[in-house]
Amino acid sequence: MAKKYAPKLPGLHVAQQNVADSEARWKILCAGRRFGKTRLGVQLCIETALAGGRAWWVAPTFAIARVGWRALESAALSFPKEIEPKISIANMEVQFPNGGFIACKSADNPQRLRGEGLDFIVIDEAAFVKPEVWQEVLRPTLTERKGGALFISTPLGIGNWFYDLWQQAEDKDDWERFHFSTIDNPSIDPEEVESAKNEVGSIVFAQEYMAEFIEAGQGLFKQEWFSYFDEMPDGNYVGGGANLNPRDMRHFGSIDVAVTTEDRSDYTVIVSCAEANGKIYIEDVFRRKIESPDIIPEAKRIASQNNWNYICIENQGLSKPFIAEAGRSGLKVREMRAEKDKITKSLPLSARMESGDILFRKDAPWLAELERELLTFPVGKNDDMVDALGMAASTLQQRRTWEAF
Numbered sequence: 001m002a003k004k005y006a007p008k009l010p011g012l013h014v015a016q017q018n019v020a021d022s023e024a025r026w027k028i029l030c031a032g033r034r035f036g037k038t039r040l041g042v043q044l045c046i047e048t049a050l051a052g053g054r055a056w057w058v059a060p061t062f063a064i065a066r067v068g069w070r071a072l073e074s075a076a077l078s079f080p081k082e083i084e085p086k087i088s089i090a091n092m093e094v095q096f097p098n099g100g101f102i103a104c105k106s107a108d109n110p111q112r113l114r115g116e117g118l119d120f121i122v123i124d125e126a127a128f129v130k131p132e133v134w135q136e137v138l139r140p141t142l143t144e145r146k147g148g149a150l151f152i153s154t155p156l157g158i159g160n161w162f163y164d165l166w167q168q169a170e171d172k173d174d175w176e177r178f179h180f181s182t183i184d185n186p187s188i189d190p191e192e193v194e195s196a197k198n199e200v201g202s203i204v205f206a207q208e209y210m211a212e213f214i215e216a217g218q219g220l221f222k223q224e225w226f227s228y229f230d231e232m233p234d235g236n237y238v239g240g241g242a243n244l245n246p247r248d249m250r251h252f253g254s255i256d257v258a259v260t261t262e263d264r265s266d267y268t269v270i271v272s273c274a275e276a277n278g279k280i281y282i283e284d285v286f287r288r289k290i291e292s293p294d295i296i297p298e299a300k301r302i303a304s305q306n307n308w309n310y311i312c313i314e315n316q317g318l319s320k321p322f323i324a325e326a327g328r329s330g331l332k333v334r335e336m337r338a339e340k341d342k343i344t345k346s347l348p349l350s351a352r353m354e355s356g357d358i359l360f361r362k363d364a365p366w367l368a369e370l371e372r373e374l375l376t377f378p379v380g381k382n383d384d385m386v387d388a389l390g391m392a393a394s395t396l397q398q399r400r401t402w403e404a405f
Helices: 014-021 037-050 062-076 131-141 161-169 190-200 202-209 292-306 317-328 342-354 367-376 384-397
Strands: 026-031 054-059 086-088 093-095 101-106 120-124 148-153 175-180 227-231 237-239 242-244 250-256 268-276 279-288 310-315 333-337 358-361
Touching (some): 014 037, 026 037, 026 161, 037 054, 037 062, 037 101, 062 120, 148 161, 161 175, 250 384, 268 384, 279 384, 310 317, 310 384, 317 333, 342 384, 358 367
Parallel strands (some): 227 358, 279 358, 310 333
Antiparallel strands (some): 227 237, 250 268
16 A cells, blocks of 8 residues: 555544544444535545555445545645646546546446556445445455555444444454544534434434434334324314414425336325425325326326425436426426435435424325334335325425535
8 A cells, every 4th residue: 555645634623533543444434414524535535645546435326426526626626736636527536746646436337446456445425335336346456555445424224234344343453433423523513403403303313413323113203203183174274283274385296106007016106285384284195006107197186186386206217207297297396306215215204203294184094004104114015105205295304404414
């Protein structure tokens, strides 16, 4: 491995410096949002390159790799002329005059990561990287030059490679693991974090801020979090401390599509919602196996019946044709960001249910099945209603503080 650059670049806080100073070849950093994982990883890559070494920043997707690249590019632009690097925006690479370089890569096509000999790798959002990417592709690139690696991530439950790596590192030579929360970053206002705790729910806060490994299925949704509303004879909705006229509420829909009607396939779920005062009232749930050509016409019928302002559809591969069709049919579509996994997708819903911001129509014919699906998620047989409800919750959750973190 290339000789480590001795002088430290400025700006690391104490917890970051503890990781940087570790002599372990393999370092695992499990930390909350805004701890400064990216800032630390960029510095270690730069130190490697300034010593003439070769470093990679590897992320699970191109979009996440771009986040690391922006931080690296900003740091590279601050160097004085005598060591000013060449920056290739197109290739996301920085080349220093001494031959050292840093490149940002995506792990979505692992075969493109073969062939290089490296001194150092940062694996960003390691919980979302497939284990074979490390074991079969990245680890061999460090063999010839006896390089090292830093694995950085916020946790993603306990059923993944990052958690397994975290557990194994406790008893392995030349490995060291570090655990920090958001508030270990001294630039973060503790009062802001405490405020977020009251808004995002205990599960989101534990995982995203405290960097705790949450066991899947252990309390993602609790029975005591269910809130309900009644539709009165005059048509008003009573529940959550309010008596509301539906005509004064904003109505919208959320759809989780299934592309086949085979016995083992998922259900298509269309959820009708009304929103007022920061609360979402679940008015109706359509759950059925229907043919693909019938999905948007059915959604349009329900939209007309419930006076929707818009419909939420996840912007991912199988759903994209439905987004286009819905737009052509006259529906106003709000495209929702496709999350990496079902647990992450469900967190906004969990937070809003815990805070009492999701209310279900009492005595609805679909309510018992919906409660069963939520209470058994993610190990239950079906999760289509959870996905559709999660998108509905995310339409408002996107404005919550935790997204900014």
